[in-house]
Amino acid sequence: MVRHGSTPERPPPRAARLGEIQPFHVMQLLNRARELEARGRDIVHMEIGEPDFPTAGPLVSAAVDSLHRGNTGYTPAGGLPTLREAIAGHYAESSGVDVPAERIFVTPGASGALMVAMALLLDSGQRVLLPDPGYPCNRNFVRHLDGVPVSVPVAAETGFQPTLADLERYWHEDCVAAIVGSPANPTGTVMALSQLAAVRDWLVARGAALVVDEIYHGLTYGVDLRSALAVRDDVFIVNSFSKYFGMTGWRLGWLVVPPGYEGAAMRLAQNLYIAAPTPSQHAALACFTLQARTEFEARRQLFLERRDFLMPALEELGFGIPARPEGAFYIYADCGALGWDGATLSTRLLEEAGVAITPGLDFGSNGTDRFVRLAYTSSLERLHEGVRRMRAWLAS
């Protein structure tokens, strides 16, 4: 292509954050898996953080009906009032807590929720505490605002969830928030409500806020997990319709803000994204029907069966699972005893055994090189096949 225009005297601008926002290892792996599939190789996918179910029928029907009624314009910036009320009702039912709809903002994915939360709290140069290992995008939302993500190493002994002593060690007066996940990615571990309350109290006393990523709420197995809102009214809650509700591609989530942040959150929503997608919001209204809930619970049961197969199967192969995963659809497994680091194991399993998993390195630097994350977002049959291939490869 011909380049027009004058020759620049100075190089083109590039923001400093670009050097800090690194690609995920799993993306390269995913691309390689697709290449192999394009050449006819069969790959068992245990790397993907997306449920393998299509969106449930009642939700699709609700979207289609709404489209046929001509609902294609913007909604209010905070979301459809009926959807905000439905989410408030969901908290009443699932967590026994009364959250005013005015504090609930429907967002373009949990991404939009995290973006607004960070924009409410964080100035450039300020710090946010993040457990390591943890969800890798979170630190990049901090870097996006030229903030400083502070990795807080967390131990298997405390379920890879931060203790007050962990936070104390990395505290700095420039800290404005901590983001914790429960159930967490990549570990699938949950944080007791009493611990969430203690962390909130510790932060609030220091003028910082607690942000709880609850996007895997609803996907717990054998534990009954209420929202952090059940014990503290003034935490920021990030949630999503992607996981339990199975709406990944619709890009819909929500943010609950503490009292006093409603006006600022609304102004940020108006400016940063105008409103969440309208068809998605109409689909989401059907999430709270009995028919949809029955479907979601059936799917949760399938995830439970998969976890209950995969966890002992991995241990039998020699993986260590130092903290029991009780939610989400991930197992964070130590491959050190197998004689492999996570990155090499991931690459070789893909190339030589046709099994795609995620290296722990994507989730931080706290011993993550010894770990891999396995997602049970494939059918039980495919998971059996994946385990069979890993067993054969490890034995060879």
Add this chain to the structure above:
Amino acid sequence: MVRHGSTPERPPPRAARLGEIQPFHVMQLLNRARELEARGRDIVHMEIGEPDFPTAGPLVSAAVDSLHRGNTGYTPAGGLPTLREAIAGHYAESSGVDVPAERIFVTPGASGALMVAMALLLDSGQRVLLPDPGYPCNRNFVRHLDGVPVSVPVAAETGFQPTLADLERYWHEDCVAAIVGSPANPTGTVMALSQLAAVRDWLVARGAALVVDEIYHGLTYGVDLRSALAVRDDVFIVNSFSKYFGMTGWRLGWLVVPPGYEGAAMRLAQNLYIAAPTPSQHAALACFTLQARTEFEARRQLFLERRDFLMPALEELGFGIPARPEGAFYIYADCGALGWDGATLSTRLLEEAGVAITPGLDFGSNGTDRFVRLAYTSSLERLHEGVRRMRAWLAS
């Protein structure tokens, strides 16, 4: 509600930007208009920046078909490859320019595009040049990253578009970009390609980038406007499926990045929003069919008729229209000669005449208090009614 937890020793954190991101006057006005309507008043809406047409049938059908085929998962972060190719084809057809699909990123609305562009270019404390009057969210995208939006007053004589002399006056070595709109909001004016090229050359020589907001492209009347890409390959282009393509609520836009920014843009997309909404992307694929284009052109013809009615009608009422609007669906009208400032006129017309318009103050501080913006996003019949009401009110 009972507040749990300890009493804070320090106040809760609030980012400094919250003091700078102000609500739009038009929002208050819109809420008041809805209140009046709820009480039974009839309001002529000339304040809304959203086409009054529902999304075209072929697009809705494409979305519904795709949903029924189960396309509800994430797309790649850059967008559906077929959609990126279709947009590249659109540039070839509409602007005679070859843009590689790899440089086109499908985004959650033009908002997502502007967010990625700013994240690529702007560090905290750096400056972005913005014409005043101009689209008010743009300065807030700069503030979002703790950047400094620099208002560049632009004159009616140059169509409210910046000249090199205008930019020179506000240049500072911390400037990394200028954002210009063509067709522009609120003025509806377009910028000649030769001028866009000159502005790009001037910026690039100084190590800054040109971002062109082309979200109203396609909606021009009597002028044939090609993309800035037709004259310069290395500008950032923000575009949207909302306006010409009539997809507001679907939240879909795109960003074209200069060569060399593709990798960083992809990483930002993966982190900041994962992907644009999938149903919206499948709907958008139908935008480039003959059937849809015929519909879009018929709608453009209606907008043209509305402008050609409203512009002389406003002048006859005593409004000044110092720069001819040739695109978008806005008229930026001076009400000074009528003896009113824009804010008072907007409030009183709503309360006393049942006509909703936007005060110029929302678009900057460069003489904007003398102006109002009228959107021709209502039917010709309703615009007639609005003009009739304004005439009666002004005469009373």
